[in-house]
Amino acid sequence: xxxxxxxxxxYVGLAVGALGVLIALPRRGVNPQLIGxxxxxxxxGAVIGVLAYLGAQAGESLSVFFYVFAxxxxxxxxxxxxxxxxxxxxxxxxxxxxxSSALYLLVGSEFMAFALIIxxxxxxxxxxxxxxxxxxxxxxxxxxxxMSPYDAYAREPVxxxxxxxxxxxxxxxxxxxGVPRVAATGDAGxxxxxxxxxxxxxxxxxxxxxxxxxxxSVFEKPERGELVDGEGPVELDLERGVVGLMxxxxxxxxxARRLAEETRDVRFAELFIGVGGEGGPGLxxxxxxxxxxxxxxxxxxxxxxxxxxxxxxxxxxxxxVTLEVAGVILLMALxxxxxxxxxxxxxxxxxxxAAARLASHGGTFGGPSSGPDAxxxxxxxxxxxxxxxxxxxxxxxxxxxxxxxxxx
Amino acid sequence: xxxACAAISLAGWAAQAASGAPASVLGPEPGAxxxxxxxxxxxxxxxxxxxxxxxxxxxxxVIGFISRRNMIIMFLCTEIMFQxxxxxxxxxxxxxxxxxxxxFVIFVLTIAAAEAALALALxxxxxxxxxxLDSAEWAQLKG
Numbered sequence: 001x002x003x004x005x006x007x008x009x010x011y012v013g014l015a016v017g018a019l020g021v022l023i024a025l026p027r028r029g030v031n032p033q034l035i036g037x038x039x040x041x042x043x044x045g046a047v048i049g050v051l052a053y054l055g056a057q058a059g060e061s062l063s064v065f066f067y068v069f070a071x072x073x074x075x076x077x078x079x080x081x082x083x084x085x086x087x088x089x090x091x092x093x094x095x096x097x098x099x100s101s102a103l104y105l106l107v108g109s110e111f112m113a114f115a116l117i118i119x120x121x122x123x124x125x126x127x128x129x130x131x132x133x134x135x136x137x138x139x140x141x142x143x144x145x146x147m148s149p150y151d152a153y154a155r156e157p158v159x160x161x162x163x164x165x166x167x168x169x170x171x172x173x174x175x176x177x178g179v180p181r182v183a184a185t186g187d188a189g190x191x192x193x194x195x196x197x198x199x200x201x202x203x204x205x206x207x208x209x210x211x212x213x214x215x216x217s218v219f220e221k222p223e224r225g226e227l228v229d230g231e232g233p234v235e236l237d238l239e240r241g242v243v244g245l246m247x248x249x250x251x252x253x254x255x256a257r258r259l260a261e262e263t264r265d266v267r268f269a270e271l272f273i274g275v276g277g278e279g280g281p282g283l284x285x286x287x288x289x290x291x292x293x294x295x296x297x298x299x300x301x302x303x304x305x306x307x308x309x310x311x312x313x314x315x316x317x318x319x320x321v322t323l324e325v326a327g328v329i330l331l332m333a334l335x336x337x338x339x340x341x342x343x344x345x346x347x348x349x350x351x352x353x354a355a356a357r358l359a360s361h362g363g364t365f366g367g368p369s370s371g372p373d374a375x376x377x378x379x380x381x382x383x384x385x386x387x388x389x390x391x392x393x394x395x396x397x398x399x400x401x402x403x404x405x406x407x408x
Numbered sequence: 409x410x411x412a413c414a415a416i417s418l419a420g421w422a423a424q425a426a427s428g429a430p431a432s433v434l435g436p437e438p439g440a441x442x443x444x445x446x447x448x449x450x451x452x453x454x455x456x457x458x459x460x461x462x463x464x465x466x467x468x469x470v471i472g473f474i475s476r477r478n479m480i481i482m483f484l485c486t487e488i489m490f491q492x493x494x495x496x497x498x499x500x501x502x503x504x505x506x507x508x509x510x511x512f513v514i515f516v517l518t519i520a521a522a523e524a525a526l527a528l529a530l531x532x533x534x535x536x537x538x539x540x541l542d543s544a545e546w547a548q549l550k551g
Binding site (some may be wrong): 004017021025044047048051053054055058060062066070073074077078080081086089090093096097100103104107108109111112115116119120123124127128131132134135136148149150151154155156157159160161163164165168169171172175307310311313314315318319322326329330334335336337340341365 | 429450451452453454456457458459460461463464465466467468469470471472474475476477478480481483484485487488491494495498499501502506507508510511513514515517518519520523524525526528529530531532533535540541542543544548
């Protein structure tokens with residue numbers, strides 16, 4: 001890539017952004033966060049605006065929704081960092097996640113977009129919210145509305161902002177200095193598609209797609225063997241992906257013609273139907289298309305592999321071991337979290353008394369310790385700490401506990 | 409916040425309009441074939457858009473990780489950094505029309521989930537010790 005942005009514009013934009021982030025970080029005393037956020041937005045917006053201008057000049061304008069969701073993602077990330085209340089930070093992070101999943105959708109990566117929402121917004125962020133609410137002291141009467149000091153102001157805001165934006169300047173410096181150009185595959189502007197060569201691995205998809213068009217009988221009920229090329233010699237474009245389907249000896253010329261004409265405009269991938277093709281399952285030598293030879297047709301558009309096909313195939317066929325390792329990592333994290341969070345806190349005298357009273361009552365809600373202990377009992381005898389003999393007894397459903405349930 | 413969002417998106421659109429090119433609302437024109445739904449792709453400039461966004465998000469995460477003192481927010485900032493990396497991976501994956509990048513995002517999500525589980529368990533543990541989420545409370549840990 002050549003240098004596309006004037007370095008002065010880039011660095012001035014970043015400097016304004018840095019100033020804005022610095023102002024927006026929480027601090028003691030006067031806290032003009034709104035001004036900071038507007039400044040930061042102006043800084044980032046300047047750079048993105050220049051990029052948009054360049055893209056439009058190159059005839060490659062992005063969807064307007066990109067700018068909308070990029071703005072939402074950036075500013076809500078900024079709010080995560082600058083908001084003084086942790087719960088709001090987490091909620092703004094959910095907004096970041098939603099915006100970036102919209103950005104995934106804009107480039108046609110729908111599987112990851114929805115996976116992101118489910119995993120991040122649905123699972124991880126809920127855990128964060130739980131922990132934030134678990135690990136916050138309840139405000140007492142007199143200090144409602146007073147934040148904890150560690151939330152109220154940032155530590156070393158100047159150094160942090162400087163570090164961050166120098167890093168950003170180095171990262172985005174290639175916009176101003178240029179790096180070797182990378183050619184895009186496919187024709188930009190016309191829209192890119194999933195790699196059609198993937199269809200070679202997904203014959204079931206081709207067959208289903210052709211079945212729906214009522215031409216699949218060509219392959220199933222051959223009647224005559226002669227096949228002619230519909231429109232003269234057509235070059236086989238191997239780079240766009242070729243799916244070979246053999247017509248059996250004695251195929252139906254009429255149906256094959258219909259298939260060719262129906263799908264001629266949709267040159268998604270070349271499907272050729274041949275009789276007794278050479279070299280593999282129906283693959284004739286490239287360029288050899290003559291009367292009586294294979295007929296080139298395009299595949300119907302709905303046969304094109306989708307993003308889901310691509311991700312699924314690559315995940316399972318390309319990275320099976322990594323997938324297993326990821327599962328093992330998750331399992332280890334699960335066990336680690338259980339081991340870490342199981343650790344008992346020392347109960348004060350009052351809580352011990354209350355727990356003992358509840359235990360003698362036979363209630364299942366025996367203080368804060370009964371939950372983890374019940375879990376430990378179900379995990380196995382080895383994990384139960386030896387020094388605590390009788391605490392898990394109330395969790396085992398005694399007759400009196402069921403009596404209490406009935407009373408409630 | 410809302411006005412700032414509108415400002416950035418308007419900047420993008422206005423720049424497109426100013427360049428004289430027809431400002432497209434729904435991205436590139438779909439393919440010529442009737443009934444064909446062509447996915448919008450990424451060209452080089454589009455890739456730069458995504459890369460700049462990813463770099464900015466990453467840096468916001470870095471700034472937050474350095475400057476915030478609440479341990480939960482610090483871990484939230486690492487999630488922002490994960491997210492930035494995932495956006496860059498997706499953009500590259502779509503640019504090269506190769507699914508490996510997207511598959512890698514799945515692994516990034518896995519690591520993020522594992523990290524969240526362990527880190528939050530640690531945070532709860534540390535909070536029980538000191539009744540505070542301030543990371544400066546643990547400054548005596550000198551390794």
